[in-house]
Amino acid sequence: RVLLRHGADPNKFASRVFTPLVSSLLGGSVECMKLLIEAGANVHAGGFSGATPLLLACSRRGNIGFVKCLLKAGADPNVPDELGRLPIEIAAVQGGKKLVQLLFPVTRCPPNMVAWSVAGIMSHVNSAAYKERVRKGSxxxxxxxxxxxxxxxxxxxxxxxxxxxxxxLKFDDPNDIDASIYANKSLCWLRLGVGDEALSDAQACIRLWPDWGKGYYRQGEAFRFLQDYASAYAAFVKASELDPQNPKIANALR
Structure with missing residues (x-):
């Protein structure tokens, strides 16, 4: 309230990801959300990922107060997320029957829905066809x-x-995680000069793909940046054992 009175922008993005409205949701404050809306917060602003505040509110059980607040402020329940899922479908996936009942009267029936009813929606999100559509989209x-x-x-x-x-990584299949993304992140952190984060992502890569040489190579680079040369050498040796033809790894051991 004090910040808004002194001219704080209720629509300013934090790190290009979250608006203050989304932050109020993540912080669990309906009162803060109401204040932001009164100050002109855009209830449709989706942030960098495109997920609207309503979509995010429906992704957690127990958020019925937030959903009511957003709907009252004009949030559109027919705007889908990146995978084409409506807020009502996301609410159903979370098992939020009360949310589904709240959203049902204001949601248009999507073309892929067989039985347009609260029970039909709950059944729909548990169907093999729906899960496969989400998997492919992810x-x-x-x-x-x-x-x-x-x-x-x-x-x-x-x-x-x-x-x-x-x-x-948010769209990764838990049964088939792409560890190379962690290796890529590790390199980016290294370029930014943030050794601890580079090491953390390299180690995450190794945990997921313990037989991939590049993970150990990234770990070695991070250790070297942190001036832990003994650990760096051990990591490069392991990387060389797994990928003996890699010239970058061979060069790191010289």
Whole structure:
């Protein structure tokens, strides 16, 4: 309230990802959300990922107060997320029957819905067809975001590259995680001179793909940056054992 009285912008993005309205949701304050809306916060602003505040509110159970607040302020319940899912579908996935009941009267029936009812929606999101559609959409979106991260790296925009890689990881299949994204993030952190983060992502890569030489190579680079030369050497040796033909790894051991 004090900040708004002194001219704070209720629509300013934080790190290009969250608006104050989304932050109020993540912070669990309906009162803060109401104050921001009264001050002119845009209830449709989706942030960098495109997820609107309503979509985010529906992604967690127990957020019925936030959903009511957003709907009252004019949030559109028919705007889908990056995978084409409506707020009502996301609410149903989370098991929020009360949210589904709240959204049902204001949501238009999507073309892929067989039985347009509260029970039908709850059944729909548990169907094999729906899950396969989401899986394919997630794979496609992850690949797109990873490519955007690679492009940002090529022009040395490492902050944006990390943001893209983090967003790509949100769409990773828990049973088939792309550890190379962590390796890419590690390199970006290294270019930014943040050794601890570079090491953390390299180690995440190794945990997921313990037989991939590049993970150990990234770990070695991070250790070397942190001036832990003994650990760096051990990591490079392991990388060489797994990928003996890699010239970068061979050069690191010289």
């Amino acid at each position: 794979c496609k979106r992850k690949a797109e975001l990873k490519l955007e991260g690679n492009k940002a790296y090529e022009i040395k925009d490492y902050d944006t590259a990390i943001l893209m890689y983090n967003m790509a």
